Amino acid sequence: MEFAELIKTPRVDGVVLHRPFMPTVEGTLCLTGHHLILSSRQDNTEELWLLHANIDSIEKRFVGSLGTIIVKCKDLRVIQLDIPGMEECLNIASSIEALSTLDSVSLMYPFFYRPLFEVIEDGWQLFVPEEAFKDLESMTDEWRLSEVNKDFSVCPSYPSLLTVPKDIDDESLCKAASFRHGGRFPVLSYYHKKNGMVMMRAAQPLTGTNGRRCKEDEKLINATLCAGKRGYIIDTRTIAVAQQAKARGGGFEQEANYAQWRRIHKAIERSNVLQEGLIKLVEACNDQSHSMDRWLSKLEASNWQSNVKEILTTACLAAQCIDREGASVLVHGTEGTDSTLQVTSLAQIILDPACRTIRGFEALIEREWLQAGHPFQQRCAQSAYSNGKPRSEAPVFLLFLDCVWQILRQFPCSFQFNENFLIMLFEHAYASQFGTFLGNSVAERLKLLLSQKTVSLWSWVNRPQELERFLNPLYEPNNLVIWPSVAPQSLLLWEVPLQMHEMPKEHMDCEISMC
C-alpha cells in the first residue's frame, strides 16, 4: 500500500500550532507517511515532528473558514493546529485519522526508519538470555537453561530459552506448562545473591472447579526450596477473583497439594480496570474547573494512586519475603503477563542495586517485560484519549514506570537514571521509531524480523550523547536493599507524563533529535 493514497493534502501553509506552556508557532504543515510535521522554516524555531502512530484521537472544529484540529497523543500530549481553509482542514484530519489507525505492524515507522547515527552497539544483541544465565551460573549451579520452548510450542508467550531448576527435565516442564494458563509454567525471575533465595513467576494454575492437580508443577516449584524451607506464593488477585477464575478453568494452588507454600493474595486490578483508571485520571487532569473538592474526588475515583500503592506494596512484600524472611517466592496473577511482571520487576529494583543503573534497568525491561511476554502492542495500541472501544489496552507498563518513579523520588541518589529516562520509555512504548516495543512476544518479534529490519531503542539510548540527559547527577551507587514507604502520604502523583507541567527543556530537544 502506498501511503500517498491516504494523504489527501500533503502540505498546508499558514498553520498555527498551539502547545501547552509553549509559544505558538506559525508555519507549514506537512504530512508524510509516518509523520505530521510543522515547520516555520526559520532557523532556531521549534519544529514539530509527530509520529502518526502517536496519535490517539483527533477532534475537528470550525469557526468560519478556519478549521482547528486538536490532536491528542498516546503519550498524553495535546496539541492544537489552526488550519486556514475548511477543505484543507478536513483533508488533513481524515488523512491523519487514516494514517494513525493503520493496523498492519509491517507498515509501522520502525520498518522505514533509517538511523542518522552509526549503530555501534546493537541493542538487539545486548540482553540475550545466555548472558544473563552466565551471571547466574557464577552464583549457583542449581539452575539450567532449557530449550524446551525453542519453537514456542510449549508456551507461545515465553522466549525460547528459560531458566528452570536443574533437576526438572523438559518433559516435566511440558506437563507443568499444560497445567498453567497459556503454558506459562514457573520459571526463574530473580536470584537473590545474598541468601540464595529466588523469585519465580508463572501464570495461574488450571485447577478448575474440580481441583485438578499436576505433580510435575508441584515438583517444579518445590525443587526451588531448600530442605525444610517454605516459600510464598504471591497471587496478585484477591481470593474472590481467584475463586471466580476456577469457573473458567483457572484457579490457585491448593494448600493440600502445595504444603510447602503459603499463599498470599493481593489486590492488583485487572488490566481493563487500569485502563478505565487512566482515562478517568487524564480527564481529571484536564478538568478546568479548578475546584479542589472536585479534583480530589476525581483523583480518588480514578483509583490511579490506589493502583500505584497496591502494586508497590505487593512488590515490597515479595522483596520482603525474599530478603527479610529468607524465603523463595512464586508470583502469578491470571495470565502472568501484567501484574505479575509489575511485581517481579519492581521487587528486583528494590533488592538488586544493578537494576538501578541504566544498563541494569534496560536489562530488566528486556528480561521481565519484553522477553517475559508482556503484550506491549496490545496494551499500548490506544491510550487515554482514544474514541475506539478498548480491546486489551491497559497502562500496565506506565504504572510500573510510575512505581519506579515513586521509588526514585524516595531514593533520589540511588538511581543512575533520572525521570526523563522513565518518560522516554513511556513514550517509546506507545509510539516509536524503534522496533523494541513492537509485537507481543519474542515469537512475534522473531516472525517480524525486527532485529534485522528495525533499529533497537537501546542502540540509540546507549550512545553517550543520548545517555547524558538520562543520567542522574546525584547518583551514588549503593548496595543496599531500598525499602520505599508505601504510605499514601509518601506517594505522589507523577505529573510529568500527565502533562501538568512545562516539560523540562532537555525533553524538547529529545523530541527533535529523535526524529
Next chain:
Amino acid sequence: MEHIRTPKVEQVKLLDRFSNKSVTGTLHLTATHLIFVESNSTSAQEIWILHHHIASVEKLSLKTNGCPLLIQCRNFRLVHFVIPRERDCHDIYSSLLRLLRPVSYDELYAFSYNPKQNDQQREEGWQLIDLAAEFERMGVPCDQWQLTDVNREYKVCKTYPRDLYVPIMASKPIIVGSSKFRSKGRFPVLTYFYQEKKAAVCRCSQPLSGFSARCLEDEHMLQAISKANHNSRYIYVMDTRPKLNALANRAAGKGYENEDNYSNIRFQFVGIENIHVMRGSLQKLLEVVGTRSLSMTDYLVGLENSGWLRHIKAIMDAAIFLAKAVTVEGASVLVHCSDGWDRTAQVCALGSLLMDPYYRTIKGFMVLIEKDWISFGHKFADRCDQLDPDPKEVSPIFTQFLECVWQLTEQFPQAFEFSEWFLIQIHEHVHSCQFGNFLGNSQRQREDLQLKERTYSLWAHLLSEKQNYLNPVYSPSFAESHPVLEPSTQAYHFKFWRNMYHQYDRSMHPRQSILKHVLTLKDSNRELEGTVQALKTKLQKFSVSTSPLKPQTPPRERSLPPRPQSLILGAPLLSRKEVQQEEDEEVFGEEAMEDAPAITGGERTVEGSSATENGYGELMGSFGSKNEPGAVTLEFGVARMTC
C-alpha cells in the same frame, strides 16, 4: 520545679505511631522539657519535647504492659509512651497537665531561655528588623503617603502598632472618625506600597455599618486612598469572608461597605472561612493522616472531606486576586475581614510576597512576618494557645500562611532563597515560646511585657544558622525576571505538605534528600575552591605561573569531601549547640546497614529504609489465618516461621 513529682521514669516504652516497632528508654521531666532517652547504647536516640509544644496529654486505660500516655504536640509530633507503673504515669500526666498550662507570661520559656549572649548581642538581635526602614524601601513616606502619629500612644487602636502610614489627604479627624466606624478601631492603613504603579495595599477591619449606618469620615478615608493613586479611578475593597458571614455580621451592627455610599470602590467577597472552620478542618486532616495503615482511598477522601486544601487554595486565590489588581490594573486594594487580623493578614502577606521578590528572601520573609503578622496584631497568644487558652480562639491561621508559601515554593522552586525547613522552623518557634517575637497578641502587649529587654529575638537566631535554611536552587536572576509570581490555581498544584504534618514521622519521608545532597555538594565545592585558591597562592609564592593548567594530583592527605551527616530528609544540618530544639537524632537504617557490610562507618546507609517499618501488608499481621484459609497471613519474624 514544684510541679514535678517524678523527674525520672525508667523502662518506658516509646511506640512508633505507624508500625509495631517500639524502643525502651528513660523518661525525664524537667522544668522546660520532657525528654526520652533510649537505653540502647549504640543508637541512643533522644527526644526532647518542649512543654509549650504539647497540645494535649492523654492517659489511656491500663494495659498489661503498663499505662499508655499519649502526647500530641502543636508541631504535629505525636508520641505514645507506655509507662510500666500506673503511679508513675499518673505523676507524669498530672505534672504535664500543669506544666503545659502556664498561667502567666513569666512562666513562658522565653523568659528563662538563655543562649549565653550579652545584652548588646540581644539588642542587636532585636534591631535586625526595622519596619520604618521597610516602608522606606517601598518608597514610603512619599508625596501621597505619610507617617501618622495618631496612634503613638495606642489611643486610636490598641491592636495596631504605633507607627502607621496613611494617605496625605487623610487628616486626623478623618482617621479618628474612620476608626470609630471600624471594628476594634482598626481603620484603613497602608501595609504594602507597589512603587511601580503607586498602588497601595491597605488593611482594616469590617465597618460598623449594620443595615444602613454610614460614616462620612470612613468614606473620606477610602476616597483618600483612592485619590493617592493616579493610575486607577477606583479601589478594590476585598472582604475576605464568605458573603453569608458578612451578611450575618450586619445583624450585630457590623458588616461590609455599601457600594452606593462609597464612591469609586469595587467591592468583592473572596470567601475564606473563619477561624473555627479552619480549626475544625485541620483537626480532620490530622485525624485522617494519623490513621494507621491508611488506604489511598481513605486518604484522598479524607483529604477532600477535611477541606484543608480547599481553604489553602481559597487563601491563595485571594492573594492572587490582590496581586493582579495591584500589579496589572495598578489599582489600590483595601483588604479586610471581621477584625482584620487573621484572613486579612494572610491575604496581605501572601499578596505582597507574590508582588515583591524581597519577601522571598530570608531576611525579607522575616520582615514580612514582622510587618503583617506581628506588628498589625495577629493574636499569636490566642491563636497558638500560649497562655491558659480559650480553645475557641485557637486556630491554625499562621500555619496556613506558611503552607501557602510552601505551595508557592513547590510551584516556583527557584524563586525563594529559603527552603521549606525555614518555614517549618518558624512554625516550631511560633509555638515554642522560646523567643519573644510571637509572644502576646499585640505590639502594645509586647511592650508591656518588655520582651526586647527580657527575651531574645528568633530572627537573630535563625540568621545565625542561615545556611541550614538556604534553598540551593534559588536563583536571584529568576527573581529579576519574575518580579511578580503568577501561580497556577489548578487544584492539582496544591499538595499535602508531608514534611510539615509528618515532620516527625520519618518512615514517611524520602530516604535520601536531594536538598541535603546538593547543599553538601555545594559545601564541598566551596571548600575545594578554597583549596585551589590556597594552592594557587602557594604556587605564586614559588613564582610558578599557574597557567597553563595541568592536571594535578591532589595532595594525598586531603580527605574526601564531607558526606551528609545523614541522608534522610532535607532537614537542615543542625548546629549541635541548639540541641534543645532539634532533639531527636533518631537513628534508623540499622537494617540497611546490615545489608552493606562493605560500606564503612554507616555513613551511607539509606536511613529509615526498613521493611518492618513500612508495613507492606500481610506479613505484618497476626497469625490469624486458620479460619480463612484463602488469605494466609503471617507473623513477621523468621523465628515464628515454622510451618
